[in-house]
Amino acid sequence: MIDKFVRSMAEAMAGIPDGATVMMPGFGEVGAPNALLEGLIEQGATDLTLVINSAGRMRVPGKPPNAVARLIDQGRVRKVITSFVRANSVAGDWVRDGRLQAEVIPQGTLAERIRAAGAGIPAFFTPTGAGTLIAEGKEVREYQGRPCILEEALPGDVALIEAWMADRWGNLTYRETGQNFNPIMAMAAKLTIVQTHNAVDLGMLPANAIHTPGIYVNRVLHLPVGDPVLPR
């Protein structure tokens, strides 16, 4: 019997090696795998590359930094590949000091590069970023009279995923804007680890509305963590 459910956070995090590229979905706090991220902080892997839409919120006096900022502040992140680095943030400080590499790219290019990795496309042309700083060092070719730049697939070693419902085959659904980067990161990583609010019996998810088919999922941890908390 296929059963992708794991029983503990330690089991969920087993084997994530130093040097791994870890994909972290979430937009704001929605669809962000915060429990798994705490598990990763606990687990200890270091020298990580994070693929994440935003490298962390602005510093707010009196508010503790979020989990991504803490992971960076522990010196465990070598590089972020992201669409936002804020100057006034933990990541911003580390980038300024030269202790953190940041590859900051357009959000749609980030999404498409991740999807390409999942879909077996090693590289593609896109007009986004042509003629800007983003294009530096990239091959340019014209299509339909527009300059386009060559972007490569962005695969991950590990994806940490936050689902609303999951079954033992690893089929997943998400709530409202909780999809965001989750389905494509699940496709793009060699090891896809899920925290799910709800565990359901096989066959309970509607077959034509499964957002992430189980083929993309390796481990599922049932953690009813409650609603996302807004930063402000």
Place this chain on the structure above:
Amino acid sequence: MIDKFVRSMAEAMAGIPDGATVMMPGFGEVGAPNALLEGLIEQGATDLTLVINSAGRMRVPGKPPNAVARLIDQGRVRKVITSFVRANSVAGDWVRDGRLQAEVIPQGTLAERIRAAGAGIPAFFTPTGAGTLIAEGKEVREYQGRPCILEEALPGDVALIEAWMADRWGNLTYRETGQNFNPIMAMAAKLTIVQTHNAVDLGMLPANAIHTPGIYVNRVLHLPVGDPVLPR
């Protein structure tokens, strides 16, 4: 008020010009827009390029050719872009006689080229087809030690779509294997025309299970045509 429903086949077919690239989904008879295809035969546009998974079934004695074969047999198709041309078919005869061009390509490359057109990717590399006849004349580049070939986006002027449910914004859902090429062809064409089995009120389709959001749809014709008929 946005209302994409049209009242007649003539209205649905209005303005399809000679020389158009027409995308036709369907796998077997499932998800095939057969009523719209009859409408196109009636409408009269000629010199067409068809993008279609299969250029037509084998001849079966005593069975009439299907609508695609009839369109070809009327001399109205200049070219098919497809993953199957059967020797013993109407399309096969026309190709053999040099009266029909056929670009026969891998099915996954066909799907990905259509999706690329919808997603604004003018070209991408893929290992599929490298080292085969498909690679002739195409740029080859190695990624991760594998030869990959450059494939271009495949856009359409018109897509004929078969949906199970539709609302007035043009949101669509499909039944079982009726999705196939429908969602990606709807994305890839300038003019997307839908036949739907069911017309539903706005808000009735579940927001996280809409297969084709209305942004990709121009016209919807409500035609409860009944179940697909198997060829044999």
Place this chain on the structure above:
Amino acid sequence: MNETRQGFGPLTRTGMAARAAQDVPEGWYVNLGIGIPTLIADYIPPEREVVVHSENGILGMGPAPPPHQQNPWLVNASTQRVSLRPGGAFVHHADSFAMVRGGHIDLCVLGGFQVAENGDLANWAHSPTETGRQIGGAMDLAVGAKRVWVVMEHTTKDGAARLLRRCSYPLTAAGCVSRVYTNLAVLEVTPKGFVVLDMVPGLDFADLQARTGAELHRA
């Protein structure tokens, strides 16, 4: 032409949003960027159906709900709680940006630091070397939408021009902007440069030109 410099009233942020909202026709699919552009949705009359896209995966976004109806799973690209209109859909990030990059969005309205008379837009960085880099979806939207409008103050707080012959800040995208709504005027970007479509009452052409770093043309 006979007004004094003090004789005109610049539009407020909501005034700029309301002005831009006038020009959005029914049936368009629009993406409204962070800041003033987001406010535009509030000024589109409810009976005029416009479908709002948010790049985090909403097509058919509705306004902020009353507090008791807030859904913490439903946020917009500014991570504010919003609602979904009947007919709305949720999609993942690649599908959301396929709508943008595939040329399916009729209009995207962005904030701007600078707009050049050739349509170049700068709205993400003040220099090539600064640490903070907040690109987000702006480059995708600027390149992918069928039309790009920019809503911004006509000048900086220090009075420097934002409408320029050429941008001095790093570009978001080249030649993408078709129209600019400022607190002073509405300008079309044309092959000959900026054409003034509209000015706030009391402002004269010479005054507007004096606040602009590129040659203005009359409509």
Place this chain on the structure above:
Amino acid sequence: MNETRQGFGPLTRTGMAARAAQDVPEGWYVNLGIGIPTLIADYIPPEREVVVHSENGILGMGPAPPPHQQNPWLVNASTQRVSLRPGGAFVHHADSFAMVRGGHIDLCVLGGFQVAENGDLANWAHSPTETGRQIGGAMDLAVGAKRVWVVMEHTTKDGAARLLRRCSYPLTAAGCVSRVYTNLAVLEVTPKGFVVLDMVPGLDFADLQARTGAELHRA
């Protein structure tokens, strides 16, 4: 080695499918091509969960249903009516081929015209110039799946070898095949060429070699 030529029984089509089915472990995601490969699903014991993919958009395909449960909307890649297992999902064609091309399918089993000792596969055309070109999903599957097995008769009807030093027909993909199940033997494709893992009872190595167009190696 002391059997006569007449002393062995080649496997039937279902026998080949049953033999290949033995080697498919629980938990694999598999795509089964048109023809004999499709029959493999019937020989996987029901208690061994294997998830079958069909390129027209099914993950978790089940067997043909009884006539009264047939659903005309649910067909496989051979357009035969099939069923969906609990846990199955329907997707569109680009998402279906993303599973294939993205390297997510553990095993694809295809029919073949020819397999070469370097793993090259030819299974879609007999010459570069024939009119009929039926590529379908074979090139995507052959390149994209983690493992490619081929099930085919060991020789043509005319007795010509199908296992060759090099394919003479147009290739489907280069170097993709890892194992071949024929009506006579099971062979692994290795860096040194074909290694014989298994033969039908009564067949000797020399007999198998005589029917093969490439050098065979003992396991």
